[in-house]
Every structure is written in structure tokens, then in C-alpha cells.
Amino acid sequence: MHLKQILLSAVTCLMLSSCGGGSGGMLLSEGGIGGTGISVGSITGFGSIWVNGVRYDVSQASFVRDGAAASGQDDYLIGEVVTITGVINADGVSGVAETVEFDDALEGTVTNISTDNSRIEVLGSVVQTDASTLLYGFGQLSDLQLGNVLEISGTQDALGVIQASSIVLKQQVFTASESKLEVKGVISDVDLSAMTFSLGSLLIDYSVADVELSNNTPVNGLYVEVESELAPEGNLILASEVESADEYAEFESGQEVELEGYVTSYTSSLQFSVSGQPVMTDASTEVENGLLADIRLNSFIEVEGYINEQGVLIADEVSIKRSGGESEDEEEEDYEEEIDD
Incomplete structure (x- = not known):
């Protein structure tokens, strides 16, 4: 730290x-x-x-x-x-x-070290840190080695990048009976005969897994959590459990909600989503640390309000913690360049 x-x-x-x-x-x-x-x-x-x-x-x-x-x-x-x-x-x-x-955002082995000391790759997923990210068991990202086992807590941004609020070094190397892998994502490329599917760049073998899905069958487009008790072999993970999961927090009509997260979609300052949750503001919404006009894609904000019958969070108050910066295309290019270097 x-x-x-x-x-x-x-x-x-x-x-x-x-x-x-x-x-x-x-x-x-x-x-x-x-x-x-x-x-x-x-x-x-x-x-x-x-x-x-x-x-x-x-x-x-x-x-x-x-x-x-x-x-x-x-x-x-x-x-x-x-x-x-x-x-x-x-x-x-x-x-x-x-x-x-x-519920952690990701747990697994380091698969790529970034040279900028702010981004790292874990099980093929980009993890971004900043000055507020708390590090446990090590001092800085450059201390980490390929194969270290990390537990990541944080929030996905508009690009699906995990913006880490804390990172814990669990083990120096994957150790049977101590280490585990936990990764979430959207299923693609299902092969029912081979009993495999893809999560991003990972290939998941579910042939011996406890599959807790409808009809015990993976379906393209379904968001799931995969667990494994074995170290990955390249991009291959032999799953011990596959279950459906919520990509974002879900709320019920009438609930009072305080939600901290990134603006993951943006139509206007009156209509956007935070961590996948639709939000609406109006002239009565109180704004701290800026103006509604300062909110943009990938702004990090806190929203307070209630969920209406349509499932929209009607914001009584918005606190802007960090305004978004680059456009989505510019940020995506930066992530790719940093990891490829």
C-alpha cells in the first residue's frame, strides 16, 4: 500500500x-x-x-x-x-x-503486467488502479509477478474495465486447497459437444462442473460466474462451478437507494445509467461538486433517490466524485496500448 x-x-x-x-x-x-x-x-x-x-x-x-x-x-x-x-x-x-x-469483482492469477504501474491484467481482464486504490500485501503494481493470485474489489466502467477500489495479494502462486479462481462475464461460443464456452478471452471447460443454470446448459449471452479450484492452463479454465449472476446490482420498485459507481451509458445529463442502473435527474436534483452538465460517460458519481415503477432511479441528489475524461474510443485505445506494451 x-x-x-x-x-x-x-x-x-x-x-x-x-x-x-x-x-x-x-x-x-x-x-x-x-x-x-x-x-x-x-x-x-x-x-x-x-x-x-x-x-x-x-x-x-x-x-x-x-x-x-x-x-x-x-x-x-x-x-x-x-x-x-x-x-x-x-x-x-x-x-x-x-x-x-x-462479492469480489474478480479473483485469479496475474496474466499480464503493465509497465505504467497503474493497470494490470488478471485472467485476461484489465484492472485499472488510481491513487485511491488500496493495496494489501504489496506496495505497488510493479511488485506483482505473473501467476500471483489476487482478489479484486471494484466497479466496472463503461468499457467493462474493472476500476479497482482494493486489491489483495492472496498467494504468491496458485496453491491447491488454498487458491481459487472466480471470474464473471457474458457467455459466447458455446460448444455443447466439447462442453466449453468463452468468457472474453478465456475458454471455460464445464465438463466436470456443477452447472446451476436453466436446463443445466450454458447459453450465449447469459451473464455467469465461473469458479475453479485449479490453476488456469493458458487461457483454459477447468470450471468446478458455473452459475448465473447479476452483472449489476438489482433494485425493486419503491426502494430508497444510494449507488456509487461509473456512468456506464449516457444519453444526457437528465438520463444516464450508473453501474447499469437507469437514472433520471431533473431541475430539483441537488448536485454536489459540480453541475449536472459535468456528468458524462465514465464519470464516477454517487446517486441518491428512489426506484420508480419503471425501475428507474429518480435522483434526489448526485455527488460527482470524478468527471469522465476521454471519449469511449480514446479510452479503449489507451487500455489496449498500455496492456500491449
Whole structure:
């Protein structure tokens, strides 16, 4: 972890821990909506759990990590993206969590090292870091070697690139009974006779896998999660489990939502999507750190509001954390050049 990040995390944890279990505490960002709802964002502190500027009391919460029950907040790390279901108090900066769920974006071996010390390839997927990415078990990307096993938490941007909020070095090399692979993506090139399909550049052999799909059969266009207990052989993964998955968080009509993520599609400043969730703004939407006109494709923002009957998030408030920069075509060219160098 960079020295700046170590100091920031340490100071944050100490200040939060000193606040005890009440509703007071350090305000890390703007705070949240009141009422029962769902908050999706990265953990910014402990002493309870801070997400999207709200300090959640987790003393009575249930915890889930990668689909399995977890014991408590000690099983999580600052920077990991979680989904919290619970109640936000009227003050907008404190709440009570009912559930805390974490699901990594990717877990697997390093398949390509980038020379710019900001991008890396894991199981063929590009992972982007920045100054806010927290690194655990190593100091910088240039310390990593081919075959290192990493767990990535983060959010996909408009190009499908994983913008990492945290990276954990799990093992130096893939180790049987300790290491595992977890990769998500859209199925293509299904070969029912060979019992294979593709996920991006990966070839998945599901001949011995527990396939939890409709009719136990993979279908082109289906978004899935693949797990394996064996090291990849080139681009080939022998799957132990294949199951359908949600590409993005899903919400129900009437739910209050706080959503942190990248603008993944953009029609106008009044209509766009964040992490695949359609969003609408209007003249009454409050904007922090800029104007609605500053929002563009790949802006990193936080949206607060409610889900209407059409499944659209009607934004009461938008906080712009990073505006988008280059066009989609320019960014895609940059990613390809960096990884190919």
C-alpha cells in the first residue's frame, strides 16, 4: 500500500474507533438519504462500517462474503465494495445495517503486467488502479509477478474495465486447497459437444462442473460466474462451478437507494445509467461538486433517490466524485496500448 494510503487508512480507523457506537462520528462524505433502503459503495472506515458517508451500526447485522456467511466486520477491508441493506436515520449520516454483503469483482492469477504501474491484467481482464486504490500485501503494481493470485474489489466502467477500489495479494502462486479462481462475464461460443464456452478471452471447460443454470446448459449471452479450484492452463479454465449472476446490482420498485459507481451509458445529463442502473435527474436534483452538465460517460458519481415503477432511479441528489475524461474510443485505445506494451 502506498504510504499516503497507509496513513489515510490508519488515521481514518483511529478517528472512527474513538467515536464509539453512537450516531456521532467523522463525516467522510456527504451523508445519505433517510429511511429503509440499500446502499452500494466502498467501505471508507470502521468503528461500525462507513459507506457512502453513512456510519452503519452493524452490531445486529448478518454478514455475507462471496456467498458464504461471515463472522463480522473484521472479515472486510477498507476499499471493498459492499451492499448494505438497512435503515438510515433522519440525520442522514448514521444508520442501522440489517445485512452487509461483499462479492469480489474478480479473483485469479496475474496474466499480464503493465509497465505504467497503474493497470494490470488478471485472467485476461484489465484492472485499472488510481491513487485511491488500496493495496494489501504489496506496495505497488510493479511488485506483482505473473501467476500471483489476487482478489479484486471494484466497479466496472463503461468499457467493462474493472476500476479497482482494493486489491489483495492472496498467494504468491496458485496453491491447491488454498487458491481459487472466480471470474464473471457474458457467455459466447458455446460448444455443447466439447462442453466449453468463452468468457472474453478465456475458454471455460464445464465438463466436470456443477452447472446451476436453466436446463443445466450454458447459453450465449447469459451473464455467469465461473469458479475453479485449479490453476488456469493458458487461457483454459477447468470450471468446478458455473452459475448465473447479476452483472449489476438489482433494485425493486419503491426502494430508497444510494449507488456509487461509473456512468456506464449516457444519453444526457437528465438520463444516464450508473453501474447499469437507469437514472433520471431533473431541475430539483441537488448536485454536489459540480453541475449536472459535468456528468458524462465514465464519470464516477454517487446517486441518491428512489426506484420508480419503471425501475428507474429518480435522483434526489448526485455527488460527482470524478468527471469522465476521454471519449469511449480514446479510452479503449489507451487500455489496449498500455496492456500491449
